[in-house]
Amino acid sequence: MGQVGRVGQAARVGRVEWVGLTGLALALVASPGFAATKAIRAGKAIDPNGKVIANAVIVVDDDRIKSIGTGAPPAGVDVIDLTRYTVIPGMIDVHTHMTYFWDRTPGTRPLGQPRRPAGVTTALAAENARRTLETGVTTVRDLGASNEIDYAMRDLINMGKMVGPRMFVAGQGISAPRAGGPAPDYRQQAEARVAAGSDWVKIYGSRGSYQSVDTTQTLTFDEMKAAVDAAHAKNHRVAIHSYGPSGVKDAVRAGADSIEHGIDLDEETIADMARRGTVWVPTIDHNRYYVEAKDEFGFAPDTIPPLRTYIEKNLESTRRAFRAGVKIAMGSDAVYTMFGQNTRELGWFIKAGMTPAQALASATTIPAALLGQETTLGALAPGYFADIVAVDGDPLADVNVLIDRVRWVMKGGAVVVDRTGSGRSGGAGRSGGSGGAGGTRGPGTTDKSGERAIQDVVERFLLHLGDHQFDAVATLLAPRALVAVTRLREGQWTNSFQTGDEWLTAMKKNPNPVTFREPITNVTVTIDGDHLAYLRADFQVMRDGQAQSKGVDQFTLVREASGWKIAVV
Known part of the structure; x- marks a missing residue:
């Protein structure tokens, strides 16, 4: 059931803290202080x-x-x-891999990065934690990490030394031995995970990961049950990964508390899940991410059609399971650059037949109960x-x-x-509380929360643009926005000017869009009069891990009723 004592208290420190990890001093920003x-x-x-x-x-x-x-x-x-x-x-994301971080260094890919010391990875992965919070996810269940880095992140967040969602973690997953290796004692393995400090036990019951949708079952029913029974005897819950239907069937029969992934579920398995109250975490959206991020990962073209086929089968099984009364929870399976997209699974749940209220429950009350935290998480209540x-x-x-x-x-x-742009709290009572700094900024002045809000809008704009999510791009543009582009080609400068609508229409007509990333550096933000802001930054356009072009981005933003919007690019 997880160790309730590990549910973190909110951080109460309003300064930079230095935490020693593996001999390395890491600057980790603690959560802002707050009034009682x-x-x-x-x-x-x-x-x-x-x-x-x-x-x-x-x-x-x-x-x-x-x-x-x-x-x-x-x-x-x-x-x-x-x-x-x-x-x-x-909201609660019940399937993440928070420690999987990629810094987008040119010439590198998410997979196959040089090995880093655990302390360095812990500090870098704080960015994943921050992006998760920005999606409205305040709790995660993290299902698989090496070197106890997830334990470190959980504990640092609970101590108030790192800003992030509260974490229930599984540590290293339990899996079948490599070909030819002796079969382990799965009961002992589960007990070892609990003793090491895991809140959950994660079992890999099949193949399937990243661009591979191999559904081959790798653990037998008896092996799964031995691990599940051992974990339950220690009052810990179990999640079992299975890409294929036979593994899902055996995982449900073995008593898993949640099933991760899965396609082609038969009616018997679905009925068994509904009867037992097994929670299914289908993670439909993570394969959408792999399709769209194929160039970042360098996936071969022939791996993409099977991913798309798996998505359709995953969705169809979710649709049937939902109709049958199976409890379904939101899990992103976020890794690397997917953090910040944690809640996109909810869109698939609507396609599976849920109402928006039911989708919200899949991210609140259902996962809270799965975590054994139904009286502390997932609801607005005393x-x-x-x-x-x-x-x-x-x-x-x-x-x-x-x-x-x-x-x-x-x-x-x-x-x-x-991201409200107010930078302050208001209403009855004293002003200038936990909502921010308070007061109105004069021309040319800035505060850190305001700067971060402006930069966040621009970074989301560039991320959606790189993923060709043009409807999401449009939500960040002000009405009658303008796009001006100045280029130097073959020694000649050219200028182009379009309205935001004209620019988006032209972008949508591209028959062969290629995913790209446009990280910005040397960012300068100026907020003028609290309703007008400017951002200037250097950029590099990255495709397939390689730099394509570079230059300077300049944005003018205005505050609308719904928040900051980009008026000029």
Whole structure:
């Protein structure tokens, strides 16, 4: 069931901390400090039953929700004004690999990077943790890492020395021996994982990973059951990976608490899952990621059609399982550059027949119960952790609000993401609380949270552009945005000017789009008068791990009612 004591308290340190790991001093930014009691005014809040509370007031005491209702905030407390937004519980991603980090160094790929010391990887993977929080995910179950790096990240986050979602971790997964190797004692292996400090036990019951969709089962029913029984005897839950139907069937029969992946599930297996209450984590979207990131990974062209076929079969099995009453939870299987896309699985759940409310439950109440945290996570209710996410729009009408329109995130009572552009809290009570610095910035001045919000908009724009997600790009452009491009080719400068709509229309007509990345460096942000901002940065366009071009990006942004938008590129 996991060690409840490992559920982290919110960090309460407002300064840079230095943590020694394997002899290396790592600068890890701790969570911002917060007042003991604060109130949040929300336009709407979604209660544990999926009902809407209009004009909600949520009172937070330290890291927990004290009350939720519609009355006035307590006198004298800091008030955070989120009346423009709908607030939901912090979401839960029950399948990540947080320690899988790639720094996009030219000439490298995510797989086959030079081996790094564990302490270095721990520090670098903090970026994955940050991007996960930005999607509104405040808790993850991390299913597979080497060198106990996931233990380190979990503990640093719980100690307040690293900013990230609370983590339930599995450590090294249990798998079949290499060809010709002696069969291990799977009961002992499960007990060893628990003794090492794992919250969950992860078992690989089949092949299948990255570009391979090989469904070959690798552990027998008896081997799976030996490991499951040993873990359960230690009060720990078990997740079993299986790409194919036979492995899923045996994993369910063996008593796994959750099944990861899977296609071609037969009716008997689906009925057994529903009867036992086994939670299925289909991870449909992770293969979409591999298709779109094929150039980053250098996958051969002939690996892409099988990935697409697997996606369709994965979706069809999810559709049938959902109709049969199987509990389904959101799991991204995020690795490397997929962090920041953690919640896109919800879009597939809508295609599988869920309503937006049911999709939200797959990211809140269902995974909370799977983790054994149904009384502390996954709902906005007194006594629960103050994991609160503000979204721009109605998530019960459009699931894309959950995916693309997260504007503000609180984890354990501390504000960890603020894209509202306000930089301050407001309303009744004292001003300038946990929402930010307070006050209005004058011309040419900046604050760090405001700069980060501006840079985040630009980085999301470039990420969506590189993935050819033009609808997502459009959401970040202001009405009547302009795109100006100046190029030097063969000694001649050329200029082009288009409206944002004209530019996007032209981009969509490209018959052979190629995924690219455009990392920016040497970033300078200026916020002028709190409603106008400028970003200047150096860039390199990367394709297939190789630099294609470089130059300077300049963006002008304006604040709209829904947040910062790009007016000029």
